[in-house]
Amino acid sequence: MLRLKTLSSAVRVRSGAGFAQTGLRGYASLCETYFPNEPKAPVVKTSFPGPATQDALLSLDSVFDTRAANFVADYEKSVGNYIQDVDGNIYLDVYAQISSIALGYNNPKLVEASKSPEMISSLVNRPALGNFPSSTYEKILKDGIIAAAPPGFKDVWTGMTGSDANETAFKAAFLWRRTIERDGQPFTEADEQSVMNNQGPGSASLSIMSFDHAFHGRLFGSLSATRSKPIHKLDIPAFDWPKAPFPMLKYPLDKHAKENKAEEERCLKAVDEILAKNPIPVAAIIVEPIQSEGGDNHASPEFFQGLRKITKKHNVLMIVDEVQTGVAATGKFWAHEHWNLPFPPDMVTFSKKFQAAGYYFSDPSIKPNLPYRQFNTWCGDPSKAIIAKTIWQECDKHHLSNRVAEVGSYLYGKLQKLAEKYPKEINNLRGKDCGTYIAWDASSGKAKDALVSGMKAFGVNIGACGVQTVRLRPMLVFEEKHADILVGALDSYLSQAK
Amino acid sequence: MLRLKTLSSAVRVRSGAGFAQTGLRGYASLCETYFPNEPKAPVVKTSFPGPATQDALLSLDSVFDTRAANFVADYEKSVGNYIQDVDGNIYLDVYAQISSIALGYNNPKLVEASKSPEMISSLVNRPALGNFPSSTYEKILKDGIIAAAPPGFKDVWTGMTGSDANETAFKAAFLWRRTIERDGQPFTEADEQSVMNNQGPGSASLSIMSFDHAFHGRLFGSLSATRSKPIHKLDIPAFDWPKAPFPMLKYPLDKHAKENKAEEERCLKAVDEILAKNPIPVAAIIVEPIQSEGGDNHASPEFFQGLRKITKKHNVLMIVDEVQTGVAATGKFWAHEHWNLPFPPDMVTFSKKFQAAGYYFSDPSIKPNLPYRQFNTWCGDPSKAIIAKTIWQECDKHHLSNRVAEVGSYLYGKLQKLAEKYPKEINNLRGKDCGTYIAWDASSGKAKDALVSGMKAFGVNIGACGVQTVRLRPMLVFEEKHADILVGALDSYLSQAK
Missing domain, CATH: 3.40.640.10 (Type I PLP-dependent aspartate aminotransferase-like (Major domain))
Structure with a gap:
């Protein structure tokens, strides 16, 4: 594995400006209740994969198969919708352990249950x-x-x-x-x-x-x-x-x-x-x-x-x-x-x-x-x-199904607009009225792979499936403000990838 | 299921008297270190299955398959080698969740790890x-x-x-x-x-x-x-x-x-x-x-x-x-x-x-x-x-493999003597030099089933396998004193079952 040059200073990815930060139908932010210290935005400190991840994978590989690994995570430091890697990069995580995390990293209610x-x-x-x-x-x-x-x-x-x-x-x-x-x-x-x-x-x-x-x-x-x-x-x-x-x-x-x-x-x-x-x-x-x-x-x-x-x-x-x-x-x-x-x-x-x-x-x-x-x-x-x-x-x-339905509608609407802007790169957008269970086809399998990898530079951990599909699997605590960041990062990536 | 009459007073099963309570080669009792409050002997309060177990199984059956259940356990009150059921019966457990508990119930080191x-x-x-x-x-x-x-x-x-x-x-x-x-x-x-x-x-x-x-x-x-x-x-x-x-x-x-x-x-x-x-x-x-x-x-x-x-x-x-x-x-x-x-x-x-x-x-x-x-x-x-x-x-x-080897030799020796006393009921004793992984054949499949059930009245939870085999699967913290109790209870059961 090549060790890539570490970026000299942290790149803070800005959220798309001007969108509502609170729920559409008057739900207070559950995410802020669970995670008062959730980061406001991703933090990208290194190129991907970072040097600490590369070292950790090399070492872990002596006892476990690491060939499918993206990065090595620091779960103790991950919060809510954000996962942190051992290089200190903080990604908005819309893949969530292959769709397996429900309530965000270090959710206090799960911590409480785990201590019972x-x-x-x-x-x-x-x-x-x-x-x-x-x-x-x-x-x-x-x-x-x-x-x-x-x-x-x-x-x-x-x-x-x-x-x-x-x-x-x-x-x-x-x-x-x-x-x-x-x-x-x-x-x-x-x-x-x-x-x-x-x-x-x-x-x-x-x-x-x-x-x-x-x-x-x-x-x-x-x-x-x-x-x-x-x-x-x-x-x-x-x-x-x-x-x-x-x-x-x-x-x-x-x-x-x-x-x-x-x-x-x-x-x-x-x-x-x-x-x-x-x-x-x-x-x-x-x-x-x-x-x-x-x-x-x-x-x-x-x-x-x-x-x-x-x-x-x-x-x-x-x-x-x-x-x-x-x-x-x-x-x-x-x-x-x-x-x-x-x-x-x-x-x-x-x-x-x-x-x-x-x-x-x-x-x-x-x-x-x-x-x-x-x-x-x-x-x-x-x-x-x-x-x-x-x-x-x-x-x-907390009526999380309803919240997800609303956030999903909001996100879907924004992605529709993005699909109009990048019609070659966002095809067959699907998952309308299916909460945040949204996907689209990239222009090719190669473009999909490039997106999954390239979105790391914009502070987003995203997943794929099928031949050329990008799948969104955020957690249930994904809110409008996170949708804005995701869409902003996608916009940045696609404008650069064009 | 019939509700059997509850015994009017608790039956305390005595351990076989006169055997050493400490390890053979000078190991201090690890069990006493882990479990200062481990019971000294089984306690049998009800016939088997007890009324509280019967009620609990009837209720649990509305959501889970209980047809293979022996009894409903109170794991919070179980200690070391002893499992307690919801009737307050305390069994010496030589089956250990189908051979799946290593260090005894509520082992303090596992509790510590679980809180980490x-x-x-x-x-x-x-x-x-x-x-x-x-x-x-x-x-x-x-x-x-x-x-x-x-x-x-x-x-x-x-x-x-x-x-x-x-x-x-x-x-x-x-x-x-x-x-x-x-x-x-x-x-x-x-x-x-x-x-x-x-x-x-x-x-x-x-x-x-x-x-x-x-x-x-x-x-x-x-x-x-x-x-x-x-x-x-x-x-x-x-x-x-x-x-x-x-x-x-x-x-x-x-x-x-x-x-x-x-x-x-x-x-x-x-x-x-x-x-x-x-x-x-x-x-x-x-x-x-x-x-x-x-x-x-x-x-x-x-x-x-x-x-x-x-x-x-x-x-x-x-x-x-x-x-x-x-x-x-x-x-x-x-x-x-x-x-x-x-x-x-x-x-x-x-x-x-x-x-x-x-x-x-x-x-x-x-x-x-x-x-x-x-x-x-x-x-x-x-x-x-x-x-x-x-x-x-x-x-x-704690050299638990060695300890188990020694306790196993001790137990095997006692079982050999018991087999001489009950040659029709203890056949093909096996597991010599295999720690506590010991088994024998009962006189028939029916006799094996009767033993597994009947040993509950003598305060022992024991398992079976194959057609007519009784298998011992105590935990790694099973010591000579527990072997004495087990063998004493087997002796009592077999003398009654003759």
Whole structure:
């Protein structure tokens, strides 16, 4: 790695001037309450990557894989929407640990929860929850993960990560399907013998249908449903599970209404055919409300309503993967609340910003018919459930979904203007009315990579996805003043990059 | 569930009298230092399950699956080797959350670590370690997980659970194997297109070989290598991966030396044949030093030496699954240190008592050849790594492996005498010179289940595995005085159960 010359003095990036610093509908700044010491603007002290980051990565590389690292962060010094690196650069962070920080760095309410006796106990006495649940877990769940459940859901199975959440949901779907097919008959000797050899009839010949460009995780089951990029999957064995096309909508939506409708109908028809005819019967489909890793691909509520109808028609479960879309970022606590389904999906998976992971299920019959079928040593982690509880309570108390919706509208409007100014560099702007879950396509994959790297010089840590998409994933405490800084920095970058 | 009559007064279970209360080789009681208020003996106040547990389970069941629950625990009141339930019963815990508690309940050193600023930061600012590692992670790893690495290992990939650890190790094995086979050639268009359909040549047709009775986890890849019980696997799709027989040794070992040697040779021959001829080539084998969930099945160091030779002969990686055997419980920090291999295994996986999870790898070529091949959002969890660091430091400072070895010898000797007294009920006693990692077979599966339940009345929480095996998994702070209580309670139970 080359050591780049350190800039001789700090560059302070100014926020775009003249925009309101307070909320549009009279919300006081929650961010200022949480973070009285939040920086007013990014601070850029070095070129990127800075010398201290380069040294730290070289050293860390002796024990950990650092090849995907952007910079080494000083989390103790990071505050609210700002992340600080070991060179003292302070970035406005609109990527937020791949969309995994909800309430800002060093949020005082999370600090308080982390110091609580229930947290200490959960860390030092971690239980095997399935066998020896704690006296406190019920309340932790009820006040948090269960209180936050999407409409129509009141049951949960807890896990550890998004991959784990999706895979346990897949297992639940297979067990549900085979329980129906077994129709009350006990396991046969042939079942019990064949399954130990990973063969049928004991091992099920069933599949999970996912969509082209989907990302559902990187373990063996979840990776078999992941279809985002070859590099995620190459050389790893996979199940022969089917995929359907996901609508590739054209923007602006209102100018392509007819084509987009036809595109969604084409995809629904493909799903219908797979569910009817796939050689390995489909037990469940899994879908993201917004395909995130795969390029921030959106579809209309009508598409998802159509999907729900098709799954019901074929008696196939519908799993909604809200690992990235969940927890208020789209302006609803759960993104699928945008769809106005007549009845809930069968399962909704979560992780990332919630820190706790797992799946909600809407029908009690999805609970396996016998104990120890869905099971493992820990069955979740109370320490993460305590964090999730605090995040939910703050979201609920401060109407964070609504705040994000408003900030998102504000930000989207400004980005629309920027897209008019830089029509070659900001294409297919999307995420209108989806909170701050906003994205656009750069002019090429190379231009996207250059933007992600180049925005560091303007004090912004930003993320990408798909082939050439820039994705915004600010935290829930991102406010209008931060939007101004982001848009100002983008303007500066694009004017220079032109 | 029936509510059983509450006993009218507390039953105090006496420890076996007349045994030494201090360590055999002059170690002061570490347990008394950690836990000055540890109970002197179990306290049994109610029949099992107690009324408060029954109420709590009924209530918890509205949000969580409680069908596998033993009792509801009050972790705040649990101390050292003793777990308290919500009825006020205090059990000597020799199961320890399915072998997942290292240093005793409410260990003061873990409490201290949990209150540290680095822990608070790790909980509230959880990083995406692959992209934005923290400035503190290198030291946390070096002082903990890396310092604790088995001889010959200095690299690690961190994960979240035992299943995750094993699956990421499998992925590493597949990537390693295909990288060799590709011999420096880039991915082809056919690779990149086929892999998105989960087909070859992009998806590898490779397998992991495991052993009959093995347990390696419950996600789709790890479950395909798990061969313990049908209930773990039924109705879940699996990869067509091979399994070899694991030696079923006869006890006492010295009376069956010849047969046992032949049995191990038979199994090694089967492994050799699978690696030579399996239709789906084997990239790695995975083996537990002591098959735990599958019945505490042991094999000799010569068997594992033979395995290592065979894997080298076929250029197949050897993954040692130390998820349950690791962290000092066998009298070595890693159980495979008992084998005296001429060179280390290729990977060693860990989780459970270490709280942090992942795999060590001994050859740098096991690191994938490109970034983002082994990757996910979190790439581990610094909060768990801090716990692991503290556990390692305490183990190292207080020679806990040696202490466990001594206590194990003491306990084994007492159990041998008990086996002479109850020859029908204690069969195939095993785990000599393996610390407290001791097990025996009950007279039947039913007798084993009765013992696990019945020992609660004598104030002991004990575990089982396999078909009819009782397994001991006390914590590392289990001392001679606890061994006396355990053996006394077993004696009382067995004399009553006769």
